[in-house]
Amino acid sequence: xxxxxxxxxxxxxxxxxxxxxxxxxxxxxxxxxxxxxxxxxxxxxxxxxxxxxxxxxxxxxxxxxxxxxxxxxxxxxxxxxxxxxxxxxxxxxxxxxxxxxxxxxxxxxxxxxxxxxxxxxxxxxxxxxxxxxxxxxxxxxxxxxxxxxxxxxxxxxxxxxxxxxxxxxxxxxxxxxxxxxxxxxxxxxxxxxxxxxxxxxxxxxxxxxxxxxxxxxxxxxxxxxxxxxxxxxxxxxxxxxxxxxxxxxxxxxxxxxxxxxxxxxxxxxxxxxxxxxxxxxxxxxxxxxxxxxxxxxxxxxxxxxxxxxxxxxxxxxxxxxxxxxxxxxxxxxxxxxxxxxxxxxxxxxxxxxxxxxxxxxxxxxxxxxxxxxxxxxxxxxxxxxxxxx
Numbered sequence: 001x002x003x004x005x006x007x008x009x010x011x012x013x014x015x016x017x018x019x020x021x022x023x024x025x026x027x028x029x030x031x032x033x034x035x036x037x038x039x040x041x042x043x044x045x046x047x048x049x050x051x052x053x054x055x056x057x058x059x060x061x062x063x064x065x066x067x068x069x070x071x072x073x074x075x076x077x078x079x080x081x082x083x084x085x086x087x088x089x090x091x092x093x094x095x096x097x098x099x100x101x102x103x104x105x106x107x108x109x110x111x112x113x114x115x116x117x118x119x120x121x122x123x124x125x126x127x128x129x130x131x132x133x134x135x136x137x138x139x140x141x142x143x144x145x146x147x148x149x150x151x152x153x154x155x156x157x158x159x160x161x162x163x164x165x166x167x168x169x170x171x172x173x174x175x176x177x178x179x180x181x182x183x184x185x186x187x188x189x190x191x192x193x194x195x196x197x198x199x200x201x202x203x204x205x206x207x208x209x210x211x212x213x214x215x216x217x218x219x220x221x222x223x224x225x226x227x228x229x230x231x232x233x234x235x236x237x238x239x240x241x242x243x244x245x246x247x248x249x250x251x252x253x254x255x256x257x258x259x260x261x262x263x264x265x266x267x268x269x270x271x272x273x274x275x276x277x278x279x280x281x282x283x284x285x286x287x288x289x290x291x292x293x294x295x296x297x298x299x300x301x302x303x304x305x306x307x308x309x310x311x312x313x314x315x316x317x318x319x320x321x322x323x324x325x326x327x328x329x330x331x332x333x334x335x336x337x338x339x340x341x342x343x344x345x346x347x348x349x350x351x352x353x354x355x356x357x358x359x360x361x362x363x364x365x366x367x368x369x370x371x372x373x374x375x376x377x378x379x380x381x382x383x384x385x386x387x388x389x
Contacts, residue, residue, distance in 0.1 A: 002153060003135055004033050006125055009300040011037070013121030014096030018089040021075075021100045021116075023108050024125035025232035025257070026173040029153045030101045033125065034071050038099050042070045046077040059084055068097070075100040076108040082115035089119050103177075103231070126232060127151035127258050129294040130287075131383035143364055143379060144271045147283050150260020166264040170194070181227050189215060193224055197234060198256060198265035202282035202289075205236065205254045232257055235293060240306040240319050240326075253307055259287040284333035288362050288382065289318060292329075295386045308351050316348035316359075326352055328359045335365035337376055345374040360385070 010033075014020045022030050035043055044066070046052050055062040055078045063084055075081055085098055100120075102108035112120050128151035134141050138156055149155050149162040152169070170191075184190050193214040200210065211221035228234045236252040256262035263283055268274050274283075289305070296303055304321040308314065308328075318329035330345040341361055349359030358375050366378045368385070377385045 001032065001036055002029075002128065002132060002138065002157060004029065004125070004298075005129060005132060005295075006033075006123060006298040006300075007037060009123055009298060013123060013300065014038070014099070016095060017119060017121035018093050018095060019085060019098045019100060019116060019120040020096060021102070021108065021112055021120050021122045022125055023102055023122065025127065026103065026177070027152050027154060027169065028125050028127050028232070030125050031073050032153070034073070034099050034101050038071050038096075041068075041099065042066055043073065044070055045073040046081070047074045052078055055081070063088065066098075069094070069099075071099040071101070073101050074103070076102040076111060079111055082111040086115050086119065123300060124232075124297040126290070126294045126297055128153055128156065129298070129383060130291055130380060134380065141380070143284075144274055147259050147274060147280075147287060148263055148268065148271070150258040150263075152258065152260070155260075162260055163264060163269055166261055169261070170265075177231060178224070178227050182223055190224065193221065194228075195265045197225070197228065197254065198262040199279065200254050201256045201262045201279070202285045203254060205252050233261070235289070235303075237289065237305060237307055237318075240308050255286050255289050257290050257293070259283050259290065262286055281333040284364055284379075285317060285331045288329075288331045288379065291382055292318065292320060292386065295383065308348075310351075314347060314351050316351055319351075325357060327357050328352060330359060330361050331363075332361065333364045335363070337361065337363055337365065337367065337371070342372050342374050342376075346372065349373065 010020060010022065022034055024030055042065070044051055046055070059080060072081065089097060100108070109122065112122065130141065130146060133146065133151060133156060150166070152165065154160060155162050155165050178184060178190060193216065196210060196214055207221055208218050211218045214221065225234070229236065233256065235255045235257055237255055238252045239250060263274065266277070266279060268277055274280055292305060293303055296305070306319040306321065308316040308319055316328040317331040320327040320329065328348040328351055330348045332341045332344070334341065341363065345359045345361035358373065360375050360377050362377045362379060362382055364379055366380060367376060368378045368381045369376050
């Protein structure tokens with residue numbers, strides 16, 4: 001099994017809470033990880049109609065089998081489970097007794113908030129990070145491969161052609177999930193909306209323009225985008241919320257959480273097309289933003305990620321907030337660090353003044369070093385830089 005960097009966080013939460021909840025996108029490896037990490041507990045899939053029927057007809061009898069604890073997969077499929085678990089853990093509070101996995105878009109976190117507040121530690125498992133993809137037994141990693149294949153575990157663990165797997169993923173999971181949550185009359189319209197979102201990854205979100213191009217109302221676009229967020233498919237990166245002066249930009253930027261999925265939706269299938277595509281830089285920026293988000297989620301930390309643009313011409317692709325400190329990051333897809341790249345990173349660093357951290361320049365090459373007041377970080381070394389920051 002591929003080692004997941006979230007494991008220490010899961011063990012920490014299981015040692016402090018009677019219930020651990022693991023959520024994330026479809027096919028991110030939640031079930032595999034939960035079963036491997038908590039192999040001493042019985043595993044129950046509530047997708048199984050027989051198990052679910054037993055639970056609904058005789059909840060006491062169903063749960064009596066698991067008095068010592070269990071892993072409940074797709075826990076949101078039986079909403080009453082959360083109320084029953086509340087009584088069980090209040091009566092006998094044992095750390096790590098129950099492990100729940102499920103999808104946020106189907107109400108897992110809503111049920112937890114209603115019934116299990118204070119009793120559950122919540123973790124978010126996203127797709128594989130570059131650091132995880134770089135570890136044995138996986139083959140050596142190349143940037144174009146990451147941008148085309150993304151980080152969903154099945155693609156790498158089973159050597160499935162990315163185009164085949166991602167096509168099935170969109171059809172089998174995304175369309176099915178969305179249809180269960182919102183009323184979609186014309187599936188082709190939703191597919192067009194999804195592709196239009198991919199074409200806007202790394203850009204400021206203009207909801208009315210997006211809706212107009214998709215041929216839907218702004219309200220529908222907002223609802224569909226909310227489903228994509230809840231499904232961990234897109235992330236809206238907000239502008240920095242504290243006032244350093246007047247801000248020019250008040251709208252968020254849209255990012256896909258998997259660059260490979262965005263590339264597939266854009267029709268990019270091979271390295272040659274990728275190299276010439278006008279959105280290659282946006283896909284690289286998407287990869288880097290998602291990597292930072294994965295690092296924070298794996299550590300059990302809130303996102304606390306922002307961007308900055310003001311009317312003085314200062315801009316930072318990413319601001320990482322850590323307590324009272326801010327780390328400005330400039331992102332460039334080129335493999336060679338040019339003087340223009342360095343100047344852009346220096347400009348990002350000026351947002352914070354003399355008290356700010358050394359700005360980072362994350363680029364598409366391999367080299368990591370300091371130059372002219374900038375910390376240059378190769379894309380492959382970003383995980384190590386984040387761990388040491």
